[in-house]
Amino acid sequence: MSDSSTPPLTTADGVPLKVSLRRAVRRSKLKALLLVSPLLLFLGIAFVMPIFDMLWRSVDNPEVSTTLPRTVSALEDWDGESVPDEPVFAALVEDLQEGQKERNLGLLSSRLNYEKSGMRSAVSRTARRLRTLEPPYRETLIEINDAWGELDTWQLIQRESSPYTLSYYLAAMDRQFSPQGEIVKVPEYLQIHATLFWRTFWMSAVITLATLVLGYPIAFLLANLPLRQSNLLMILVLLPFWTSLLVRTTTWIAILQSQGVLNDVMVALGVIADEARWQLIHNKTGTIIAMTHILLPFMILPLYSVMKTIPPSYMRAARSLGGRPFLCFRRVYFPLTIPGIAAGGILVFILSIGYYITPALVGGQSGRFITNYIAYHMQTSLNWGLAAAIASILLLVVVVFYWIFNRLIGVDKVKLG
């Protein structure tokens, strides 16, 4: 083709133009990469790695397999129908002796206790008596703690002997393995996580809707007022945005609490009686009010950025064609703002299902989110596997919403100004 008929274009020094161009592009790409490499490194260490660490923790299950290797292999050809015989008990004693020397029985007993209450003392009591134990062990161990004589203890050890487990995910969804290994619901009095997930989602949806209803007119004014007024309005939107989250949350406490500003004013005006003050905080209402206010700028700014690009002449044209104001708005203006609504909506919704401090401070008992339980399992119950499983589920939900959004609207529509 053209290669044979015309000679390839070259630069002044005889290098084919194509090659030279590729070199130049490669060099500038490399430069760009070098410039962003600190950021990439930072993201890798501070963002990607922790996420993978979390995902890994939610299934990681080393406790039984590393602390009780002999017991696990002795249990391999156990029929699972009655309490095992002496060899398994002898293996257990040997494992516990070693575990006590290595000081890792604590992790084992915590792990087993998550699944069966009472295992912590079963392990620690047995470990305390190890020095004086003589074979045969079976009867003695059962005498030290009843748990060793119970079938489900052994089924539990056998089930949790693999290095990975689904138990944390099941617990995060209020389910567990039955002794026979089937997935069943936990008793009603222990069910809490599903309720909290559900509450987190519907309250986030309410918050998103509230920010939309409140934010839409403001964004409209921002986009349509003369520059002088709209700049002032923009500052009013941005000022709270720049104020510390904690300050804004505690201000709401001061305003909404039963001895707070709002109730005091209402009592002074005679709207409500002193004994019948509104309970507006430490419940769902408090969480919704405070979070709506805090997340409002995240709705207004993407809406504004879309509305700004809609030429006023469209509405004028619609009006001149005889449409009444509402019809023009509904048929012309509103459809054009849908990308902004979707962008603001997804932003507010994703931010609010991951919110933690505000529900913790103003949510009381009934306005708490699932995130407060992640914190609880991180800091208090120290069940980091369960915390990781709950967090992973939350991450999955965010990814799903993001994917839907990207399919329907496109991520490039998210602009903050």
Place this chain on the structure above:
Amino acid sequence: MNKPMMKGATIAVMGLSTLAIAVAAQAEQTLNIVSWGGAYSMSQQKAYHEPWMEKSGDEIVNIDRSGNALAGLRAQNQAGNVTWDLVDMLPADALIACAEGLIEPLDHDELLAEAPDGTPPTEDFIDDSLTECFVPSIVYSNIVAFNTEMFPEDKQPSTIADVFDLENYPGKRTLLRKPINNLEWALVADGVAPEEVYDVLETEEGVQRAFAKLDTIKDQVIWWEEGAQPPQLLADEEVAFGSAYNGRIFNAMVTEDQPFEIIWDAQVFELDGWVVPTGKLDKVKDYLYFATDTQRLADQAKYISYGPARKSSSDMVSTHAETGIDMTPHMPTYPPNFETAIPKDDEFWADNNDELTQRFNAWLSQ
């Protein structure tokens, strides 16, 4: 110079400089001591820290993180950077931390001071209170207190059953947002003898019975999480009753003149004390010896109404440092206060806390 040699030289220089720092640190070092904050840290500051800083020239930094001490120790241990030197902790948490190897096993007779009469530490501390990694310093108590001004003078509450009696003693209550103590009290209020509480709680019917009793006051309860909240809520008359640590109520009564009264009936008492994070023993050995001797434990009782964990300190408990009142009747261990006391069963809670807390939280969110 080739690379490995250079590395060797660098390490040698670094080693020398750390050695120099270590030698300097021997004389004056900074100790990061983790405790509970508030009136309790203040009593430690007065009784232990200030005399020790004067004596040794060390600097002591108070960190108020004991509420989450176990999580903190774990996180620091996993990150490989333990910054805490000494931690004030509950014995149940100490058992877990010890079994996980997060804290040092201690040879008590070797590390701790003898009593003035020469009694070895293992005999001088309250029986069974020294565990492998733990040195107790105080006996404290979980009690319910009330604001005397919120009840008529001839009808003041006096038993734990009164706390659950909304008809005769109306008003909000504030309780710890955990099952611990609340389940015990619910059973006692429901007629279970204090010494049988844990036997009953071991059974499913017992747990149900406790929750059913708590149900009767649920909508009158404000749940607290920080030890400073109940005295505040009582002082503001937001609540009539509040469960609390006895030292905090004492502090409010004596130093702030609040009209509070403690219901000693069915007090749940336990120990609290020191643990040493793994690798920190050499650094804090001298301080630990000093801060747990007979005189220091007796001194602490001048500032807060927690009983000393040494028998030899008990007789030396005298009067409050500021007001000069006799401390003895304010101690959890004072016989009239102690008649119906419940010793907190650490093993029961080590076994059942995970499940009962989940159940408690599920009950709360119903």
